[in-house]
Amino acid sequence: xxxxxxxDTGGTFTDVALSRDGMDPVIGxxxxxxxxxxxxxxxxxxxxxxxCGTTVEEVIxxxxxxxxxxxxxxxxxxxxxxxxxxxxxxxxxxxTLVLREGxxxxxxxxxxxxxxxxxxxxxxxxxxxxxxxxxxxxxxxDENQVRSQLLEMKSIGVEAVAVCLLWSVVNPAHENAVGxxxxxxxxxxxxxxxxxxxxxxxxxxxxxxxxxxxxLKPLMQxxxxxxxxxxxxxxxxxxxxxxxxxxxAMHVEDLVDRPIYTVRSGPAMAPVAATVYGAxxxxxxxxxxxxxxxxxxxxxxxxAGQIKExxxxxxxxxxVGNITGLSSVDVQSIGSGGGSIAWVDSGGMLRVGPxxxxxxxxxxxxGRGGSEPTVTxxxxxxxxxxxxxxxxxxxxxxxxxxxxxxxRVASQLSISVEEAAYAIYVIATEAMVGAIREITIEEGIDxxxxxxxxxxxxxxxxxxxxxxxxxxxxxxxxRTAGALSACGGxxxxxxxxTSATFYANTQAFPIDEANEVLARxxxxxxxxxxxxxxxxxxxxxIEYRLEARYPFQSWExxxxxxxxxxxxxxxxxxxxxxxxxxxxxxxxxxxPGQDIECLFWRARLVAPLGDRxxxxxxxxxxxxxxxxxxxxxxxxxxxVMTHRYEGNDLLPGTTVTGPAVIDEMTTTIVVPxxxxxxATEYNYAISVATEA
Numbered sequence: 001x002x003x004x005x006x007x008d009t010g011g012t013f014t015d016v017a018l019s020r021d022g023m024d025p026v027i028g029x030x031x032x033x034x035x036x037x038x039x040x041x042x043x044x045x046x047x048x049x050x051x052c053g054t055t056v057e058e059v060i061x062x063x064x065x066x067x068x069x070x071x072x073x074x075x076x077x078x079x080x081x082x083x084x085x086x087x088x089x090x091x092x093x094x095x096t097l098v099l100r101e102g103x104x105x106x107x108x109x110x111x112x113x114x115x116x117x118x119x120x121x122x123x124x125x126x127x128x129x130x131x132x133x134x135x136x137x138x139x140x141x142d143e144n145q146v147r148s149q150l151l152e153m154k155s156i157g158v159e160a161v162a163v164c165l166l167w168s169v170v171n172p173a174h175e176n177a178v179g180x181x182x183x184x185x186x187x188x189x190x191x192x193x194x195x196x197x198x199x200x201x202x203x204x205x206x207x208x209x210x211x212x213x214x215x216l217k218p219l220m221q222x223x224x225x226x227x228x229x230x231x232x233x234x235x236x237x238x239x240x241x242x243x244x245x246x247x248x249a250m251h252v253e254d255l256v257d258r259p260i261y262t263v264r265s266g267p268a269m270a271p272v273a274a275t276v277y278g279a280x281x282x283x284x285x286x287x288x289x290x291x292x293x294x295x296x297x298x299x300x301x302x303x304a305g306q307i308k309e310x311x312x313x314x315x316x317x318x319x320v321g322n323i324t325g326l327s328s329v330d331v332q333s334i335g336s337g338g339g340s341i342a343w344v345d346s347g348g349m350l351r352v353g354p355x356x357x358x359x360x361x362x363x364x365x366x367g368r369g370g371s372e373p374t375v376t377x378x379x380x381x382x383x384x385x386x387x388x389x390x391x392x393x394x395x396x397x398x399x400x401x402x403x404x405x406x407x408r409v410a411s412q413l414s415i416s417v418e419e420a421a422y423a424i425y426v427i428a429t430e431a432m433v434g435a436i437r438e439i440t441i442e443e444g445i446d447x448x449x450x451x452x453x454x455x456x457x458x459x460x461x462x463x464x465x466x467x468x469x470x471x472x473x474x475x476x477x478x479r480t481a482g483a484l485s486a487c488g489g490x491x492x493x494x495x496x497x498t499s500a501t502f503y504a505n506t507q508a509f510p511i512d513e514a515n516e517v518l519a520r521x522x523x524x525x526x527x528x529x530x531x532x533x534x535x536x537x538x539x540x541x542i543e544y545r546l547e548a549r550y551p552f553q554s555w556e557x558x559x560x561x562x563x564x565x566x567x568x569x570x571x572x573x574x575x576x577x578x579x580x581x582x583x584x585x586x587x588x589x590x591x592p593g594q595d596i597e598c599l600f601w602r603a604r605l606v607a608p609l610g611d612r613x614x615x616x617x618x619x620x621x622x623x624x625x626x627x628x629x630x631x632x633x634x635x636x637x638x639x640v641m642t643h644r645y646e647g648n649d650l651l652p653g654t655t656v657t658g659p660a661v662i663d664e665m666t667t668t669i670v671v672p673x674x675x676x677x678x679a680t681e682y683n684y685a686i687s688v689a690t691e692a
Contacts, residue, residue: 001020001021001054001062002020002021002062002063002064003018003019003020003059003062003063003064004018004019004063004064004065004066004067004490004609005017005018005019005045005059005060005063005065005066005067006025006066006067006068006069006486006487006488006489006490006492007041007044007045007066007067007068007069007486007489008069008243008266008269008483008485008486008489009032009037009040009041009069009070009071009072009266010032010071010266010293010294010295010485011032011071011293011294011295011296011337011339011356011358011359012031012032012293012294012295012337012338012339012356012357012358012359012362012457013029013030013031013032013293013294013359013457014029014030014031014032014033014037014040014041014043014044015027015028015029015044015457015482015483015485015486015666016028016029016030016041016044016045016047016048016483016486017048017480017483017486017487017489017490018045018048018049018052018059019490020052024682025480025483025486025487025490026048026051026052027048027480027482027483027486027487027665027666028044028045028046028047028048028049028051028483029044029047029391029457029482029483029665029666030043030044030047031043031359031360031362032358032359033359034359034360036230037070037072037227038227038230038231042056042234045059045060047394051665056234057234057235060231060234060235060236061234061235061236061237063236063238064238064239065238065239065241065609066231066236066238066239066240066241067241067242067243067249067489067490067492067609068227068240068241068242068243068252068489069242069243069265069266069269069485069486069489070223070227070242070243070262070265070266071266072219072220072223072262073216073219073220073259073260073262073263073265074262074263074264074265074266074315076216076219077212077215077216077263077315077322078315078316081219082215082216082219083159083160083214083215083216083217083218083219084123084157084158084159084160085119085123085158085159085160085161085162085211085214085215086119086123086124086125086153086158086160086161086162087119087123087124087125087161087162087164087207087211088125088127088146088149088161088162088163088164088165088178089124089125089126089127089163089164089165089166089207090126090127090129090130090165090166091126091127091128091129091130092126093126093166093203094121094124094126095121096164096203096204096207097117097118097119097124097204097207097208097211097322098117098121099204100115100204100208100319100322100323101202101204101205101319103318103319104319105317105318105319105320112320115316115320115321118208118211118212118215118322119162119211119215123158125149125152125153127141127142127145127146127149127165127174127178128141128142128145129141129142129165129174130166131165131166131167131168131170131171131173131174132167133167133170134170135167135170135171136171137171137173137174141173141174141177141178143177143181146178146181147181147184147185150181150182150185150186151185153186154185154186158186158189159189159218160189160190160191160192160214160215160217160218161182161186161189161190161191161192161214162191162192162194162207162210162211162213162214162215163175163178163179163182163191163192163193163194163210164194164203164206164207164210164211165178165194166203168193168194168195169195169199169200169201169206169501170501172193172195172196175193175194175195175196176193178193179191179193190214190217190218190221191214192210192211192213192214192217193210194206194207194209194210197209197210197213197258197260197326198210198325198326198499199499199500199501200325200499200501200600201501201599201600202325204323205311205323205325206325208322208323208324208325209260209323209324209325209326211322212260212263212315212322212324213258213259213260216259216260216262216263217256217257217259219259220255220256220259220262221256221259224240224242224252224255224256227240228240228252239251239535240252241494241609242255242262242265243262243265243266243268243269243488243489243492244261244262244265244268244495245261245262245263245264245265245268245313245324245326245327245328245329246261246268246309246326246327246328246329246495246497246604247268247269247271247272247307247309247329247492247495248492248493248494248495248496248606249489249492249493249494249495249609250494250495250496251494251535254496254528254531260324260326261326263313263315263324263328264313264315264324264328264331264333266485267291267296267298267300267329267331267333267485268300268328268329268331268488269484269485269486269487269488269489269492270289270291270298270300270455270456270484270485270488271287271289271300271301271302271307271329271331271488272307272488272489272491272492273455273478273480273484273485273487273488273490273491274287274289274302274453274455274476274478274484274488275287275302275305275307276487276491277453277476277478277682277683278302278451278453278476279305280680280681280682280683281476281680281683281685284305285449285450285451286301286302286303286304286445286449286450286451287301287302287450287451287452287453288300288301288436288439288440288447288450288451288452288453288472289301289302289452289453289455290432290436290452290453290454290455290456290459290463290466291455291456291459291484291485292336292337292338292432292454292455292456292457292458292459292461292462292463293337293338293456293457293458294337294338294339294356294357294358294359294376294457294458295335295337295339295340295356295358296333296334296335296336296337296356297333297334297335297336297337297431297432297435297456298331298332298333299331299332299333299432299435299436299439300329300330300331300332300439301330301439301440301445303445303585307329308329308330309327309328309329309330309558310327310328310329310330311325311326311327311328312330313326313328313330327497327602330439332435332438332439333435334353334354334431334432334434334435335353335354335355335356336352336353336354336375336428336431336432336435337353337356337375337456337458338363338374338375338376338379338457338458338461339356339357339358339362339363339374339375339376340352340353340354340355340356340374340375340428341353341355341356341357341372341373341374342372342373342374342375342378342406342409342420342424342427343355343372343409344409344412344413348412348413350409350413350420350423350424350427351427352375352424352427352428352431353428353431356374357370357372357374363376363377363402363405364377364398364401364402364404364405365377365380365387365397365398365399365401365402365405366395366397366398367396367397367398367401370405371404371405371408372405372408373402373405373406373408373409373420373424374405375424375425375428375458375461376402376458377401377402377405377406377421378402378406378420378421378422378424378425378428379421379425379458379461379668380397380399380402381399381402381403381406381417381418381421382418382421382422382425382633382634383631383632383633383634383639383642384461384633384661384668384670385397385668386629386631386644386661386663386668387399389663391665391666392664392665392666403417406420406421406424407420409424418634418639419637421634422634422637425461425462428462429462429465429466429469430469432462432466433466433469433470436466436470437470443586444586444587444588447470447471447472448470448471448472448473450472451472451473451474451475451476452466452467452470452472452474452475452476453475453476453477453478454475454476454477454481455477455478455481455482455484455485456481456482456484456485456667457482457666457667458667459477459481459482459484459667460477460481460662460664460667460668460669460670461668461670462670463475463477463669463670463686464658464670464671464672464675464686464688465670465672467686467688468672468675468688468689472688473687473688474685474686474687474688475685475686475688476683476684476685476686477667477669477683477684477686478682478683478684479647479664479681479682479683479684480666480682481664481666481667481669482664482665482666482667483666491609492609493606493607493608493609494532494537494605494606494607494608494609495604495605495606495607496525496528496604496605497602497603497604497605498521498524498525498602498603499521499600499601499602499603500517500520500521500600500601500602501599501600501601502514502517502598502599502601503597503598503599504597504598505551505595505596505597505598506572506575506576506595506596506598507595509566509569509572511566511568511569511572514566514598514601515565515566517601518544518564518565518601518603519565521544521601521602521603522542522564522603524603525542525603525605528605529542529605532605532607537607537608537609539607539608540605540606540607541605541606541607542564542603542604542605542606543560543561543603543604543606544560544561544563544564544601544602544603544604545558545559545560545561545601545602545603545604546558546559546561546575546598546599546600546601546602547559547598547599547600547601547602548575548579548596548597548598548599549596549597549599550583550591550594550596550597551594551595551596551597556599556600557579557582557583557586558582559575559578559579559582560578561575562574562578575596575598576595576596577592579596580592625645625649625650625654627643627644627645627660628644628645628646628649628663629643629644630642630643630644631644633659633661633670635659635672635673640659640673641659642659642660642661643656643659643660643661644660644661644662644663645660645661645662645663646662646663647662647663647664647665647669647684650662650677650679650684651679652679652680652681653678653679653680654678654679655676655677655678655679656671656676656677656679657671657675657676657677658671658672658673658674658675658676658677659671659672659673660677662677662684669684669686671686672688672689673689674689675687675688675689
C-alpha cells in the first residue's frame with residue numbers, strides 16, 4: 001500500500017488529506033500545535049490512518065509524496081519575526097521601500113501614522129553605481145564601497161541581504177557583482193538579487209519582492225529543514241513538496257531559494273480543490289470559493305475554469321503594507337472564522353473578529369480554558385452543532401460553557417443568550433458576504449451568475465445563508481470540505497515560473513526578438529524540466545503569458561499565449577484579439593482598432609502530480625434516509641425542529657429538504673428552511689431559497 005499525503009496547518013486546526021494507491025482522499029483533523037507543527041500534523045495523519053484501518057507508523061514510511069502547506073512565512077511577517085535584513089540599492093534611491101508607490105486609500109486621512117518600511121532606513125545602504133534604461137553603464141560600481149558596507153553589515157549582525165539596483169532588469173552586471181561580493185565578504189549569509197527573482201521594470205515592486213524573499217530565507221530554510229527531519233525520523237523516504245502562492249507545489253529543495261512563494265500559499269489551495277470538485281457536476285458557471293477556518297475567511301474566484309490571479313498581493317493593506325510583487329492566486333482574507341471572538345465596543349455595538357481564540361485555548365465550548373464568546377460558541381447555542389458529534393465524535397463540546405461565554409455579550413446588550421448568539425452568527429455572515437462582494441461586484445462580476453464552493457471546517461454553517469443574501473442559486477459543499485485546502489494540495493500540480501521584461505508594440509511587432517525572449521524563458525526552465533523527469537514526472541508542459549496594455553495606460557493585463565512562438569503576423573493578430581477580449585471582460589470596454597504594448601513575458605512550468613477524481617457513476621436512492629435525530633435549531637430568530645443526518649448515510653442522488661443539518665466528520669452543513677440539498681459522490685449541492 002502506497003500513500004500520498006497533503007497537510008494544511010491553519011491557525012486553529014491542522015488538516016490532512018490521505019490518499020491510498022490513488023484512491024479518493026480520507027480526511028484527518030487535529031488541533032494545530034504552535035510549539036512544534038509536526039505534532040499536530042502527526043495527530044491528523046493518525047486520525048486519517050485510523051479511518052483506513054492502519055496506523056501512522058505504517059503510513060509515513062510508505063508515503064511517496066508529502067505536500068506541505070504552511071503559514072509559517074506569513075505569520076513571521078505579520079509578527080515581525082523575519083531575519084535582520086539589509087537593503088542594498090542605487091545611490092539616491094534609499095526611499096524606495098519607504099515611499100512605496102505613493103498611494104493612499106483615503107486621501108484626506110491625516111490621522112494615520114505613516115507606515116514603516118519593510119526594511120528600516122538604518123539597514124538601507126546606497127551603492128555608488130548607475131545603469132541607464134538602455135543598459136549602458138553611466139557610473140561604474142564602486143566595489144570597495146560595497147565591501148566596506150558588507151563589513152559594516154557583518155558587524156551589526158545582518159542575517160540576510162536584499163539587492164535592488166536601478167535597471168538591473170536590462171543589465172544585471174552590477175547586481176551580479178554585488179552578489180559575488182556578498183559571497184566573498186559574508187559567506188553563508190543568504191541574499192536575493194532582484195533581477196533574478198522578479199525582473200520587472202517597477203522599482204518598488206522589484207525591491208519589495210527581494211526584501212521579503214531575503215528576510216524569509218534563514219527562517220524558512222530552518223523551518224523546512226526541521227520539518228523534513230521530523231518526517232524522516234518517522235521513516236519518511238519520499239519527496240517533500242511545499243505549496244506555493246501561485247496555486248501549485250514545489251519540491252522543498254527548489255523552494256528554499258525562493259521562500260517568498262510560500263507567503264499566503266495556504267489559501268491558494270482551496271480554489272485548486274474547488275476547480276476539481278466544481279467540475280464533477282458538469283456546470284460551466286464561474287465559482288466563488290469560500291474557505292472558512294477557525295481564524296480567517298478566505299474568498300477567491302474561478303472564471304471560465306481558470307483560477308483568478310493577481311500581482312497585487314499586499315501584506316498589511318494596500319499602499320500601507322508591503323507588496324510581494326509576484327503572481328499569486330487572488331485571495332481576499334478577513335478575520336472571521338469559527339474562532340472569531342465577539343465583543344462589544346465602547347459605543348455599545350456588537351463586533352465579531354478579527355481576534356480569534358485559535359487552537360489554544362480555543363472557543364469556550366472546547367473546555368480548554370477559553371472564556372470569550374466565539375462564532376463556534378454561537379453555532380452551538382443556536383443548535384447547529386451537535387456537542388457529541390464534533391470532529392466525528394472525537395471531541396465533545398460543552399454547551400454550558402458556550403452559553404456562559406455568549407452571556408458575557410448578552411448581558412452587556414441586555415438581550416437573551418439566544419438573541420446574542422443569533423446576532424453573532426448574522427454579523428459574521430455579513431462580514432463574509434462583504435468580502436465576497438469585494439471580489440465580485442466591485443470588479444464587475446455578478447455573483448448571481450456564479451456558484452459558491454464552500455470549504456473549511458466552519459464552511460457549512462452559513463454557506464447557504466451567504467448565498468441567499470447574495471442571490472446565488474446553488475452552493476457546493478464538498479464531502480471533504482473540512483480540509484478543502486489540504487485536498488487542493490493533493491490535487492495541485494508542480495509549478496514554477498520565470499519572467500523577463502521586453503517592450504514590443506503590435507504596430508510593428510518584432511517577431512524574431514519576441515521569439516528570442518520566449519526561447520530564453522524556455523531555456524531557463526529546461527534544467528527544472530530535466531530534474532522533474534528524473535523524479536518521475538514525465539508529463540511536463542510550459543505555458544506562456546504576457547502582460548500588455550493599451551498605449552498610455554499605467555497598468556497591464558495578463559494575456560495567455562496560445563502558442564510557444566510567433567510564426568507569422570497572424571499570431572500577432574491573435575495576441576491583439578486576445579488582449580481586447582481580456583480588457584472587455586475586466587473593464588466591460590475595449591478598443592479593437594488600437595494596438596497594444598507588451599511589457600512582461602512569463603513562462604510557467606506545469607507538471608501534474610497524479611490522478612484527480614473522475615466523474616461519478618454511482619447512484620443512490622432519491623429519498624432521504626431516516627434522520628438520526630431531531631433537535632431545535634434557530635432560523636430567523638425562531639427555534640425550528642430540525643432533522644440531523646449522518647453524511648455517510650446520504651448516498652449520491654439523495655435529497656434532503658431544509659431545515660436540516662448534515663453532520664460530516666470534519667464539518668457541519670446547515671440547510672435552511674426552503675432550501676434543498678442533493679448529495680453527489682463528491683459534493684452536497686444546496687439549491688438555495690434566495691433573498692436577492
